[in-house]
Amino acid sequence: MRTALLAIGCAGLLALFLWGMTGLPPFGSYPGPYGDLLNSFAASERKATDVVSAVNFDYRAFDTLGEEFILFVSVAGAALLLRKIDEEKKDSKEDSESEDREPGRAPPPTSDATRAFGVALVGLTVVFGLYMISHGQTTPGGGFQGGVILATAPLSVYLSADARTFQRIAPRGLVEGAESLAAAAYVLFGLAAVVLGGEFLRNVTPLGEEEKMGSSGNIFWLNLAVGIEVASGFVLLRSVFIEETLQRRLREESK
Amino acid sequence: MSPGFLPYAVAAFVFLCGLWGAATSRHLVHLVICIGVLQTSTYVLLLAIGQKAGGVAPVYYGVPHDLLAVDPVVQALMLTDVVVEATVVALLLALAVQAHKHAGTLDPDALPRLKG
Numbered sequence: 592m593r594t595a596l597l598a599i600g601c602a603g604l605l606a607l608f609l610w611g612m613t614g615l616p617p618f619g620s621y622p623g624p625y626g627d628l629l630n631s632f633a634a635s636e637r638k639a640t641d642v643v644s645a646v647n648f649d650y651r652a653f654d655t656l657g658e659e660f661i662l663f664v665s666v667a668g669a670a671l672l673l674r675k676i677d678e679e680k681k682d683s684k685e686d687s688e689s690e691d692r693e694p695g696r697a698p699p700p701t702s703d704a705t706r707a708f709g710v711a712l713v714g715l716t717v718v719f720g721l722y723m724i725s726h727g728q729t730t731p732g733g734g735f736q737g738g739v740i741l742a743t744a745p746l747s748v749y750l751s752a753d754a755r756t757f758q759r760i761a762p763r764g765l766v767e768g769a770e771s772l773a774a775a776a777y778v779l780f781g782l783a784a785v786v787l788g789g790e791f792l793r794n795v796t797p798l799g800e801e802e803k804m805g806s807s808g809n810i811f812w813l814n815l816a817v818g819i820e821v822a823s824g825f826v827l828l829r830s831v832f833i834e835e836t837l838q839r840r841l842r843e844e845s846k
Numbered sequence: 847m848s849p850g851f852l853p854y855a856v857a858a859f860v861f862l863c864g865l866w867g868a869a870t871s872r873h874l875v876h877l878v879i880c881i882g883v884l885q886t887s888t889y890v891l892l893l894a895i896g897q898k899a900g901g902v903a904p905v906y907y908g909v910p911h912d913l914l915a916v917d918p919v920v921q922a923l924m925l926t927d928v929v930v931e932a933t934v935v936a937l938l939l940a941l942a943v944q945a946h947k948h949a950g951t952l953d954p955d956a957l958p959r960l961k962g
Contacts, residue, residue, distance in 0.1 A: 665937045
């Protein structure tokens with residue numbers, strides 16, 4: 592009965608969808624003018640050869656500020672939802688021992704192949720992530736993409752080494768601090784323009800030379816801030832999800 | 847309907863797939879993934895709207911600056927969309943973990959009624 596109602600609703604929605612599509616320009620004939628205008632002057636005006644980055648971090652930088660804070664709030668929300676409550680803490684010892692594994696079924700030790708591959712991967716992901724963040728204004732990439740890549744480096748460490756090493760390279764306080772500071776840096780960049788007499792988030796740093804690292808003024812620096820925020824946000828997100836397992840592994844290792 | 851509308855139809859199809867999955871879901875993690883699928887339809891739609899026949903990606907690295915390129919605005923919007931989806935999925939999964947902690951099940955029908 593429910594499925595039948597759903598089918599009727601979906602059919603109606605599809606009909607409306609198809610009807611609405613008839614009003615769109617056919618595929619491949621984008622009418623403009625915003626995209627065409629930006630394409631014609633963004634590269635020379637902002638020294639940013641990647642116009643998508645120029646749109647995100649200059650022409651629509653205020654929207655990206657909102658986007659950055661969606662990320663920030665979601666990470667804070669997940670951390671809040673998954674936090675240990677006091678009463679849970681007391682019996683967490685028995686809880687975490689019994690909750691997600693069968694008695695007498697210890698997880699197998701990390702294999703040598705995983706260890707070797709993880710070690711090889713860590714350096715590569717860090718370099719590639721930093722490259723992505725620092726070249727967002729010249730080629731496809733930027734803070735969001737590079738930050739996620741950068742955040743996979745501690746994950747390889749967690750998978751290939753022990754929990755203690757993971758905690759040492761990504762201590763909770765450092766990650767939380769980096770995330771908050773990077774989020775604040777974006778706003779401070781915007782306010783710096785106001786202090787200097789311009790509009791919020793107006794470009795305040797030298798534009799530099801086209802196709803070079805560090806060019807495009809604010810676009811480069813905002814990418815850097817977003818990269819740090821995204822990387823630490825995702826590391827934080829992961830550590831709140833694996834918190835229980837992490838604590839258990841730490842206890843087992845200290846035995 | 848001309849073939850010029852095929853990408854829009856794909857967007858509609860992906861949207862309905864996600865919607866159908868979300869409505870008939872019997873598992874909260876499955877539900878979260880379905881919402882993710884539903885949202886990917888917006889990527890197809892956005893990119894399809896900005897497409898220009900013969901246009902290249904709006905990246906002018908090492909090429910003449912008057913090259914015909916597709917609309918960069920919808921691509922920037924899509925980037926926003928991807929980031930928002932990733933974080934929303936993380937938040938929803940955290941809610942699912944919480945639900946499992948309280949009720950011991952991930953079946954939405956078996957979850958106890960909300961008490962005020």
